[in-house]
Amino acid sequence: MDIGRLRALRELAVRKTMAAVAEALHVSPSAVSQQIALLEEEVGIDLVERRGRGVNLTIAGLRLVERANRIFAELESARADMAELKEVVAGELRVAAFPSVAAALLPKTIRRLQASHPQLEVLFDEMEPEEGINALRSWQTDIALIDDLNVPHSLLDPSVEVIPLIEDVFNVMMSPDHPLAHREEVALEELNGERWVIDTASVPYTHVLTQACQQAGYSPHIIARCKGFEVTLALIREGCAIAIFPELRARFDLQDARVCRLVPQIRRRIFVAFRKGEKKSPALQALVQALFEQVAAFS
Known part of the structure; x- marks a missing residue:
């Protein structure tokens, strides 16, 4: 049976006249009359009888309205379920992030x-x-946390959107007995002549740091190139070398190491990247909100 015709019959049971039903359904009285006539033709029995200017439902009409009420109750329940499901964030969400930002933000965000x-x-x-x-780009992840040193905004693919998440600065890391370890901040030119350990996971980082040293009047004396933070930190703790690392990285596992602010500052901006058109995804919105809450707590 046609839902629209059942709705017209249901309204007629309450409002008693075709004109009142037409007003409620925003159609003409003749359209309501036609809907009722088509419904009667469909079920093969009279559903209404005219009484003066109004109409009454026949026994068949009343019986059908009872059934229609159940149908519409189920439809409303289904609509409510769908609305509730829209509020339920479910499924899988794949996230890619580099170590320093991942260690600083993701564990508590995921929790x-x-x-x-x-x-x-x-x-x-x-x-x-x-x-x-x-x-x-290749749909192997849904969200990527990136920075503007490795992925300049001008080089982003047009199919990718980004949301600024946090700004980070670089700090100097050294052993506790280093001559500069007592200082709150260290100028880049004061590191001339130091032995350096470099994290080679990011070529742009190495380039930025080398360029900054050259602007300060020297080239860094690099004695070690490491792909992981564990070896780098071990070399720093033993006083073999100093390093410059993002503050997000420098907040973790730094027992027996000293961190000083670097001047002038070297900064990077971190973004949440996702495919264009997916910003309204409930899962993506939930993750972004949780990231910003963690950034606020972290700050």
């Missing part, structure tokens, strides 16, 4: 999402920013 959206599962892959952007 926050597990508590607030238990039907959402966040899958994490550690990737450098350029890897993350490539994974985003």
Whole structure:
């Protein structure tokens, strides 16, 4: 049976006249009359009888309205279920992020999402920013955390959108017994003649730091090139070398190491990147909100 015709009959049972039903349904009285006539033709029995200027439902009409009420109750229930499901963030969300920002922000962000959206599962892959952007383009991840040193905004693919997340600065890391370890801040030119350890995971970082040293009047004396933070930190703790690392990285596992502010500052901006058109995704919105809450708590 046609839902629109059942709705007209249901309204007629309450409002008693074709004109009142027409007003309620925003159609003409003749359209209502036609709907009722078509419904009677469909079921093969009279559903209404005229009484003066109004109409009454026949026994068949009343019986059908009772059934229609159940149908519409189920439809309203289904609509409510769908509305509720829109509020439930569920499924899988794949996130790519590079080590420093991942270690600083993602564990508590994921834990926050597990508590607030238990039907959402966040899958994490550690990737450098350029890897993350490539994974985003090839649909291997849904969100990539990137920075503007590795992925300049001007080089972003037009199919990718970004949301600014946080700004980060670079600090000097050295052993506790280093002559400069007592200082709150260290000028870049004061590091001339130091032995350096460089994190080679990011070529742009190395380029930025080398260029900054050259602007300060020297080239860094690099004695070690490491792909991981563990070896770098071990060399720093033993006083073999100093290093410059982002503040987000410098906040973790730094026992027996000293961190000083670097002047002038070297900064980077970190962004949440996703495919264009997916900004309204409930899962993506939930993750972005949780990231900003963690950034606020972190700050």
